[in-house]
Amino acid sequence: MLEYRRMTLAKPAFPAPDHDHGRCTADALAHAEEVCEQRAQKFTPIRRQVLAALLSSHRPLGAYEVIDELAKSMPRPAPITVYRALDFLMANGLVHRIESRNAYLACAAHDHDATSAVAFLICERCGLVGEIPSASFAKDLNAAARSSGFAPKLSVVEITGVCAHCQKAA
Amino acid sequence: MLEYRRMTLAKPAFPAPDHDHGRCTADALAHAEEVCEQRAQKFTPIRRQVLAALLSSHRPLGAYEVIDELAKSMPRPAPITVYRALDFLMANGLVHRIESRNAYLACAAHDHDATSAVAFLICERCGLVGEIPSASFAKDLNAAARSSGFAPKLSVVEITGVCAHCQKAA
DNA sequence: TGAATATAATAAGCAAGCTTACGATTATTC
DNA sequence: GAATAATCGTAAGCTTGCTTATTATATTCA
Ligand SMILES: [Zn+2]
Ligand SMILES: [Zn+2]
Ligand SMILES: [Zn+2]
Ligand SMILES: [Zn+2]
Numbered sequence: 001m002l003e004y005r006r007m008t009l010a011k012p013a014f015p016a017p018d019h020d021h022g023r024c025t026a027d028a029l030a031h032a033e034e035v036c037e038q039r040a041q042k043f044t045p046i047r048r049q050v051l052a053a054l055l056s057s058h059r060p061l062g063a064y065e066v067i068d069e070l071a072k073s074m075p076r077p078a079p080i081t082v083y084r085a086l087d088f089l090m091a092n093g094l095v096h097r098i099e100s101r102n103a104y105l106a107c108a109a110h111d112h113d114a115t116s117a118v119a120f121l122i123c124e125r126c127g128l129v130g131e132i133p134s135a136s137f138a139k140d141l142n143a144a145a146r147s148s149g150f151a152p153k154l155s156v157v158e159i160t161g162v163c164a165h166c167q168k169a170a
Numbered sequence: 171m172l173e174y175r176r177m178t179l180a181k182p183a184f185p186a187p188d189h190d191h192g193r194c195t196a197d198a199l200a201h202a203e204e205v206c207e208q209r210a211q212k213f214t215p216i217r218r219q220v221l222a223a224l225l226s227s228h229r230p231l232g233a234y235e236v237i238d239e240l241a242k243s244m245p246r247p248a249p250i251t252v253y254r255a256l257d258f259l260m261a262n263g264l265v266h267r268i269e270s271r272n273a274y275l276a277c278a279a280h281d282h283d284a285t286s287a288v289a290f291l292i293c294e295r296c297g298l299v300g301e302i303p304s305a306s307f308a309k310d311l312n313a314a315a316r317s318s319g320f321a322p323k324l325s326v327v328e329i330t331g332v333c334a335h336c337q338k339a340a
Numbered sequence: 341t342g343a344a345t346a347t348a349a350t351a352a353g354c355a356a357g358c359t360t361a362c363g364a365t366t367a368t369t370c
Numbered sequence: 371g372a373a374t375a376a377t378c379g380t381a382a383g384c385t386t387g388c389t390t391a392t393t394a395t396a397t398t399c400a
Contacts, residue, residue, distance in 0.1 A: 003244065013317070013318030013320070014318050014319070014320060092208065095260070098269035099191070099269050099326070099328070100269035100270075100326045102256070102272070116180050119311070119314070119315075119324075121315055121320045122316070123320075124323070130318065132314050132318070137307060137310040137311045137314055140307040140310050141289070141307045141311075141327070141329065144289070144302050144307055145289075145291055145329050145331065147183070148183030148184050148291070148300065148302070148334065149184070149333070149334025149335075150184060150291045150293075150300070150329070150331055150332070150333055150334060151331045151332045151337060152181070152291075152329045152330075152331040153294070153329075153330055153331040153332070154329070154330045154331070155327070155328070155330075156269070156270045156326065156327070156328040156329070156330075157311070157325070157326070157327050158325070158326040159311065159320070159322045159323075159324070159325045159326075160322075160323055160324045160325075160326075161315065161321045161322040161323040161324070162320070162321045162322055162323070163319070163320055163321075164318065164319025164320060167319070167321060170237045
C-alpha cells in the first residue's frame with residue numbers, strides 16, 4: 001500500500017492542471033543537483049538555467065525556444081551554449097528529447113533509470129506532455145521486436161492525443 | 171496454413187538481405203497504382219518517381235536525399251515538388267514518416283490499413299527499417315495511456331537496435 | 341468549347357536545428 | 371604553482387526541413 005502510494009505519487013502520468021508546480025520545479029532542480037553530485041558531474045549555472053527554462057512548463061521546447069526563454073533573464077545565449085547544456089542534461093537523464101517535435105522536455109519522473117525507455121503522452125490541445133513508465137508495455141514491444149531477430153536498444157514511444165483535462169474542457 | 175504463409179510473406183518484419191528486392195519494388199508500385207485507382211487518386215509521374223526513390227532502399231530518406239535521388243534521372247526537382255508528392259503518398263498510406271529521423275520510408279507492408287499505428291525497427295548498423303504490425307502491442311500501449319485518462323490518437327513507435335543480419339555479421 | 345479544378349514547375353526565401361573553430365575561463369591534478 | 375582537463379563564450383556558418391507566391395499545364399466536366 002505504501003509502495004503503491006509512493007509509486008503513484010512519484011509517477012504522475014500526466015501533469016494535473018492544479019498541481020503545485022513551484023514545488024514540482026524545486027523538486028526537479030533538487031533532484032538534478034543530487035544526481036550530479038552522485039555522479040561527480042558539475043551542475044553549472046548555465047546547465048541549471050537551461051533545465052529551469054524547460055521546467056517552466058511541462059511542454060517540450062525547441063532549442064531556440066530555450067534560447068528565447070533564457071534571453072529573458074540573461075544576455076541571449078548562443079545556440080552552441082544551449083546545445084551543450086542540453087546534451088549534458090540528456091546524458092544524465094534529466095531531460096528527454098521528444099523526437100516527433102525536435103524538442104526537449106525536462107524529465108518529470110525522477111525515478112526511472114536514465115537508460116530505460118519512457119513513453120510520452122503529448123496532448124494536442126494544451127501541449128503538455130506526461131511520461132508513463134515503460135514497464136507496462138516495453139515487454140510486449142521488445143518481444144514483438146525480438147520475434148524477428150531484432151535486438152532492440154532504444155525505444156521512442158510518443159503518443160499524441162487529448163489529455164483528461166482537455167477532454168473535460170471540450 | 172495458407173493464411174499463415176500469406177501473412178508472413180506480406181508482413182516481413184525486417185527486410186531480409188537476400189530478398190528479391192526487384193520484386194519487392196515492383197509489388198509496391200503495383201500496389202500504389204491499385205490504391206490510387208480505388209480511391210480515384212492520380213498516381214502521377216512525379217509521385218511515382220518519389221515513391222520509387224524511397225523504394226530504392228529500405229532506408230528512410232530525408233526530403234533532400236529524395237531530391238538527390240531523383241536528380242540522378244531527371245532535372246533536379248525543387249523541394250516543394252518533393253514535399254507535395256510526399257504529402258500525397260503519406261495521405262494514402264504509401265509512405266511513412268520516421269519522426270526520429272525526419273525522414274520518409276516507403277511502406278513495405280501493404281496490408282495494414284492506412285490509419286492504424288505501425289512500429290518501426292531501425293537498425294543502427296545497416297540503416298534498414300522494418301515494420302511490425304501494431305496489433306501486438308498497441309492494445310497495451312493504449313491501455314497504459316488511457317489509465318491516466320488520456321485519449322490516444324496517433325502513436326509514434328520507433329525502436330532502434332541491431333537487426334538479425336547485422337548481429338550475425340558482427 | 342470553355343470554365344473550373346487539380347496538379348506541377350519556377351523562383352525565392354525563411355526558420356530551425358545543429359556544427360566548426362578558436363580563444364578565454366575556470367576547475368583539477370600532479 | 372604549473373600542467374591538464376573541463377567548461378564556457380564568441381563568431382560564423384552550414385544543412386535540412388519546409389513555406390509562400392506565382393505562373394503554367396493538364397484534367398474534368400458542364
Ligand atoms: Zn509541474
Ligand atoms: Zn491537454
Ligand atoms: Zn525490398
Ligand atoms: Zn542491420
